[in-house]
Amino acid sequence: MTVFKYFFKVLNSYKFFIILTTVLLVGFGCFSLKTNDTTTNFVANEPTSIIINEDGDNDITKNLCEYIKKNSTIKEINTDEDSINDAIFYRQVSYAIYIPNNYGEDFLKGSNPEIKIKATGDSNSAYMKMLLERYIKIVNIYQQEGLSESEIIQNANRDLEKNIEVEMTSKINANSLSQSTFFYNFANYSLLAGCVFIVAMVLSSFRNRYIRKRTIVSSTKYTSFNKSLFLANAIFALALWAIYVIISILLVKDVMLSLYGILYMINSFVFTICCLSIAFLIGNVISNKDGINGIVNVLALGSSFLCGAFVPVEFLPSSVLTIAHILPSYWYIQNNQFISTLETINFHTLKPYLVNLTVIVLFIIGFIVLTNIITKHKRKEN
Amino acid sequence: MEKIIEVMNLTKKYKDLKAIDHLSFDVYKGEILGLLGPNGSGKSTTINCILSLLKFNEGNITIFGKEMTPDSYETKSKIGVVFQEVAVLEELTVYENIDYFCGLYIKDKTARKNYVNEAIHLVGLEDFKKFKPKQLSGGLLRRLNIACGVAHKPSLIFLDEPTVAVDPQSRNNILDGIKTLRDQGATIVYTTHYMEEVEILCDRIIIIDKGNIIAQGTKQELKDLTGIEEKVTVEIDNLEPNKIEDIKKLDNVKEVNYNNNTLLITYKNGKSNFGNLLHYLNKENLVYNKIYSERPTLNDVFLELTGKELRD
Numbered sequence: 001m002t003v004f005k006y007f008f009k010v011l012n013s014y015k016f017f018i019i020l021t022t023v024l025l026v027g028f029g030c031f032s033l034k035t036n037d038t039t040t041n042f043v044a045n046e047p048t049s050i051i052i053n054e055d056g057d058n059d060i061t062k063n064l065c066e067y068i069k070k071n072s073t074i075k076e077i078n079t080d081e082d083s084i085n086d087a088i089f090y091r092q093v094s095y096a097i098y099i100p101n102n103y104g105e106d107f108l109k110g111s112n113p114e115i116k117i118k119a120t121g122d123s124n125s126a127y128m129k130m131l132l133e134r135y136i137k138i139v140n141i142y143q144q145e146g147l148s149e150s151e152i153i154q155n156a157n158r159d160l161e162k163n164i165e166v167e168m169t170s171k172i173n174a175n176s177l178s179q180s181t182f183f184y185n186f187a188n189y190s191l192l193a194g195c196v197f198i199v200a201m202v203l204s205s206f207r208n209r210y211i212r213k214r215t216i217v218s219s220t221k222y223t224s225f226n227k228s229l230f231l232a233n234a235i236f237a238l239a240l241w242a243i244y245v246i247i248s249i250l251l252v253k254d255v256m257l258s259l260y261g262i263l264y265m266i267n268s269f270v271f272t273i274c275c276l277s278i279a280f281l282i283g284n285v286i287s288n289k290d291g292i293n294g295i296v297n298v299l300a301l302g303s304s305f306l307c308g309a310f311v312p313v314e315f316l317p318s319s320v321l322t323i324a325h326i327l328p329s330y331w332y333i334q335n336n337q338f339i340s341t342l343e344t345i346n347f348h349t350l351k352p353y354l355v356n357l358t359v360i361v362l363f364i365i366g367f368i369v370l371t372n373i374i375t376k377h378k379r380k381e382n
Numbered sequence: 383m384e385k386i387i388e389v390m391n392l393t394k395k396y397k398d399l400k401a402i403d404h405l406s407f408d409v410y411k412g413e414i415l416g417l418l419g420p421n422g423s424g425k426s427t428t429i430n431c432i433l434s435l436l437k438f439n440e441g442n443i444t445i446f447g448k449e450m451t452p453d454s455y456e457t458k459s460k461i462g463v464v465f466q467e468v469a470v471l472e473e474l475t476v477y478e479n480i481d482y483f484c485g486l487y488i489k490d491k492t493a494r495k496n497y498v499n500e501a502i503h504l505v506g507l508e509d510f511k512k513f514k515p516k517q518l519s520g521g522l523l524r525r526l527n528i529a530c531g532v533a534h535k536p537s538l539i540f541l542d543e544p545t546v547a548v549d550p551q552s553r554n555n556i557l558d559g560i561k562t563l564r565d566q567g568a569t570i571v572y573t574t575h576y577m578e579e580v581e582i583l584c585d586r587i588i589i590i591d592k593g594n595i596i597a598q599g600t601k602q603e604l605k606d607l608t609g610i611e612e613k614v615t616v617e618i619d620n621l622e623p624n625k626i627e628d629i630k631k632l633d634n635v636k637e638v639n640y641n642n643n644t645l646l647i648t649y650k651n652g653k654s655n656f657g658n659l660l661h662y663l664n665k666e667n668l669v670y671n672k673i674y675s676e677r678p679t680l681n682d683v684f685l686e687l688t689g690k691e692l693r694d
Contacts, residue, residue: 002485006474013473202473210469214530216452217433218486219459225486 003206003225007232010205014198018240021194025244029183029251047072047124049095050087052079058104063153064135067160068097071131084118094124097132108149112140134343135160141348159344176255177340183248184264184336188271188309188329192300195240195275196282199233200292203283233276241272263339263353270360271332277367278328284375303329313337328363331356384411385447386538386569387432392441394427394593401427402438402593409538409571414564416584417573418680420688424593425573426466429540432571433463445538459487462536462568466543468527470515476526477502477511480533487534501533504559521552528556532563539563541572545579557582577680589684596687604683611636612655612678616645616663617671625666632658 049072055061068074075093077083087093098116100106106113115136119125138159142152205211206229215225245265249256256264278299286292304310306320307329313321324330335356342349387409394402402424409415417425430436432443434452443450445457470479480498488494502508505525515523528544541560545553560583564570574580580587581601588598597604621640629645630638634652638645649655656675663670 001489002482006471006478006482006485009478010471010473205471205473208469210465210467211471213435213465214463214469214483215486216435217458217461217463218483219455220486221455 001228003220003228004232007202007206007229008236010202011198011232011236014201017198018194021190022243022247025183025186025190026247026251028186029179029247047094047128048075048092049073049097049128050075050077050079050084050093051097051099052084053099054101055099055103059149059153060104060107060139061099063157064099064103067135067157068132072128088118088120091120091122094120094122095128095132107139107143110143138343145348174340176252177260180248180252180255180260180264181336181340183251184268185309185333186304187244187248187268188307188332189300189304190244191240191268191272191275192278192303192329193296195237195272196279196299197292197296199237199276199279200283200286200296201289203229203233203279204287204289204292207284208287233279237272237276237279241269244268259345260339260342263342263345263350264336267332267335267339267353267357270357270364271328274328274332274360274364274367277364277371281367281371281374284371285378303327306330307333308337309333328360331359331363385409386411386445387571388442388444389428389432390442392428392431392438392443394424394431394436394438400593402431404440405590405593405595407588407595407598409569410586411569412564412567413585414560414570414572414583416580416587417571417590418575418577418580418587418684419573419590420575423590425590426542427593428590429463429542429571429573433461433540459534460537462532462534462539464528464531464539464541464544466546468515468523470523470526470530472515475512475514476507476518476529479515479526480529483530484533487536497533497535500535501529504532504562505529506555506559519549519552520547521549521555524548525552525556525559528559532568535566535568537568539568539570541570543574544572545574545576553579577684580680587680589687591688597683601680604680605678606651607683611651612649613676614647614649614656614659614673615676616647616659616673617643618645618668619643619671621645621668625668628666629659629662632662 049068051065051068051074053061053065072095075087077087077092084093084096088096096118098118100113100115103113103115115132117129117132119129135156139152139156142155147155206215216222245256245268248264249261255261282292282295286295303324306316307313307324307327308316308321309329313333316324321330335353338353338356342353385408389408390406392402392405393400405424405428417428419425427436431438431441432445432450434450434454445454446460448454448457450457471482474482477498480501481494484494484497484501488497502511505528507522507525507529510518510522510526513522515526518526524544524546528541531541532539544560545556548556557579560570560572572580572583584601586598586600587604589596589604597607599607620643626638626640626645629635629647632655634649634655635647636650637648640646647659660673663673
């Protein structure tokens with residue numbers, strides 16, 4: 001109990017840093033709310049399109065055509081190239097969709113046939129593009145699962161129907177989701193700078209060579225001392241995570257109280273554990289507090305820049321993102337990005353999310369093993 | 383006398399280097415045992431082995447009649463250790479530091495409060511309770527280090543060079559505190575390379591060099607062991623040769639030299655040498671400017687036994 005109590009006393013001396021990182025997080029969260037708040041004026045226009053079907057009327061192709069008809073106004077014009085080009089140039093249609101020969105058959109074989117398009121490039125065509133991509137994404141998921149043609153159509157239509165039902169909400173959520181992603185991406189920095197820095201600093205105090213000697217010669221069992229220290233660290237990290245989650249609920253309530261929110265919470269929770277394991281590694285290996293300060297700054301700022309916590313991932317060069325793969329932050333941020341693009345939430349659609357989580361868990365295991373190896377080596381040396 | 387610590391044939395090697403070579407000694411209840419030796423002689427290694435902080439290659443160590451192992455928690459509860467290096471938590475105040483380290487032994491919060499306050503009083507840090515270690519001078523920091531090690535009132539205390547780089551005021555305070563601990567019944571093992579401290583504090587002394595015990599005993603026993611003489615210097619003008627011959631005939635006089643109006647008399651071991659000389663000078667009405675006696679110190683003993691200065 002003494003160790004537990006004094007852990008928090010030592011931690012108290014770093015309270016300024018905790019407040020600073022939390023204020024930064026809240027500040028950036030509010031900033032994202034303001035800059036991304038464009039939801040209220042959104043009015044959906046129905047795009048105009050034309051289908052050039054070279055495949056015929058098999059069920060898959062028919063279903064695609066039905067979907068396009070349902071979500072856009074089909075213009076009846078000649079399907080020769082000149083007429084199509086003219087129609088697009090004069091904005092008579094926003095989008096021309098070319099369904100290739102054998103599309104249905106090739107799709108079922110899994111060869112991913114390409115649907116060519118011509119578009120005006122305006123907002124209507126962008127909306128149509130988004131609708132088409134959504135359709136293709138969903139049918140591809142079911143095709144890859146090895147379902148039959150009728151099952152693919154049935155499942156895809158069911159999912160697309162759901163989306164249509166929640167379309168307006170979904171559009172509001174698109175902004176909220178983007179705000180949540182922004183918030184949780186920035187939490188990468190706050191968790192690394194806050195949790196790792198503070199836990200590592202406090203640990204380095206208790207693990208200082210001479211303090212450790214004094215602890216070992218005392219009548220307190222060293223294993224019980226370690227347990228108290230671990231418990232106190234875990235409670236601190238979880239409390240910090242809980243504070244960030246509460247702040248996110250206050251900022252983006254609609255997302256955080258939905259399934260999307262749970263996904264953000266799980267992702268950030270696993271990442272918090274990862275931060276804790278990094279802190280254990282740093283706190284056990286480095287006893288110099290200036291050294292810890294430097295390393296945590298480099299780690300928090302470096303990984304936040306490299307992995308897209310501050311700058312949107314799309315703006316980062318591919319070479320930077322390749323390097324970022326070696327950092328747990330990359331997988332955490334990828335998951336945040338992925339959540340914001342999720343159309344439907346089920347086991348199939350969550351696979352990439354689960355893969356990213358698994359990678360973070362592997363990082364945690366790696367850091368724990370490394371900490372054990374290094375501490376054993378250090379103990380032998382001492 | 384009750385043996386508190388028994389060290390038998392303790393040997394510790396670092397690869398090919400023997401840091402301690404078949405060391406055997408006992409520590410008795412209520413005494414202050416001084417472990418004396420130059421830097422690198424094996425004092426701290428010996429203490430670390432006794433406390434099970436270091437594995438040793440050969441030998442046996444018992445404390446309070448029980449073999450000492452890393453899991454001897456009952457034995458450890460009666461031991462207090464003050465290491466050479468200041469080991470305190472920078473983020474805590476003086477009071478909190480003492481309370482934290484005392485808490486590793488005493489779980490009861492109310493009882494601990496008294497222990498902590500008594501430890502603060504022992505080292506004279508009453509005015510600095512709320513100070514953080516960074517705000518303390520080197521001497522005060524050493525006092526805090528001691529309070530952290532002895533707050534739980536152990537019956538066996540190891541003090542490993544607790545006064546290194548300490549100002550005279552703090553040193554006196556620390557030495558007084560150690561005497562108080564001894565008076566309260568604690569057995570103390572005190573390592574240092576400050577000869578004066580050993581002279582003031584220790585009941586028994588073990589001199590270690592290169593991991594071996596060179597000599598052990600009380601201060602007087604060690605001085606007697608070497609047969610070192612007392613030297614008396616007298617500044618006196620125009621001393622006649624017959625007077626010099628008379629002085630040579632005084633008890634225990636080994637050698638007499640007279641140069642540049644300075645008379646240097648070397649004595650064998652013996653009592654009342656200085657008094658006998660004064661009596662002779664007064665009887666002969668010999669007028670002297672200055673007279674002083676030099677007794678052998680432990681430093682002389684160390685020099686005699688090891689052939690080098692203690693602070694080498």
